Amino acid sequence: MEIVQFIHSKWAYLVLLVLVLATFNALIKFFGDKEFDAKDFRISLFALITMHIQLLIGIVLFFMKDYFSVIEQVGGMGEVMGNKALRNLIVEHPLTMIIAITLVTIGYSKHKKKLTSKPKFKMLAIFYTLALVLVLAKIPWSLWF
Numbered sequence: 763m764e765i766v767q768f769i770h771s772k773w774a775y776l777v778l779l780v781l782v783l784a785t786f787n788a789l790i791k792f793f794g795d796k797e798f799d800a801k802d803f804r805i806s807l808f809a810l811i812t813m814h815i816q817l818l819i820g821i822v823l824f825f826m827k828d829y830f831s832v833i834e835q836v837g838g839m840g841e842v843m844g845n846k847a848l849r850n851l852i853v854e855h856p857l858t859m860i861i862a863i864t865l866v867t868i869g870y871s872k873h874k875k876k877l878t879s880k881p882k883f884k885m886l887a888i889f890y891t892l893a894l895v896l897v898l899a900k901i902p903w904s905l906w907f
């Protein structure tokens with residue numbers, strides 16, 4: 763389990779770095795009226811891939827941590843929701859990250875369907891920015907450092 767948590771913890775640096783780069787790249791080029799080129803495609807795809815890998819590692823970690831037994835031990839989901847730390851780890855972190863990954867997936871697939879540069883950057887800028895805000899909001903900062 764330690765190894766999975768270690769990978770999830772280290773991979774998060776890459777996720778954050780690539781998501782920040784892809785988001786700012788889209789925002790800057792959208793507002794700067796730039797042409798969409800192969801590099802823009804690559805960075806947005808890379809953000810999609812790193813986030814999906816983090817999702818898989820996270821799901822494995824979730825089951826390995828055996829949170830289902832934890833829920834039982836503390837006396838059910840009501841108790842979990844009433845405890846800030848448990849609610850964060852068991853509910854808010856996974857759920858928010860899954861929503862963020864979904865937003866990136868939607869943004870990526872929407873940008874692919876657009877044929878010109880401006881709408882492509884627009885889709886990426888909107889969905890990746892929303893995803894980045896959620897990721898920043900729900901990274902367990904105190905556990906991470």
Ligand code: HEM
Nearest residue numbers: 771774777816817820821823824851856859860902905906
């Ligand atoms: C973009 C997506 C995600 C990012 C950036 C992220 C980031 C992190 C970070 C930085 C930690 C703290 C690791 C440490 O101890 O140093 C963590 C913990 C954890 N994450 Fe994620 N995560 C993501 C998605 C997910 C998903 C989708 C799940 C589950 C379905 C998940 C489940 C967990 C679990 C179970 C822990 C361990 C909490 C504990 O210490 O008990 N994560 N995550």
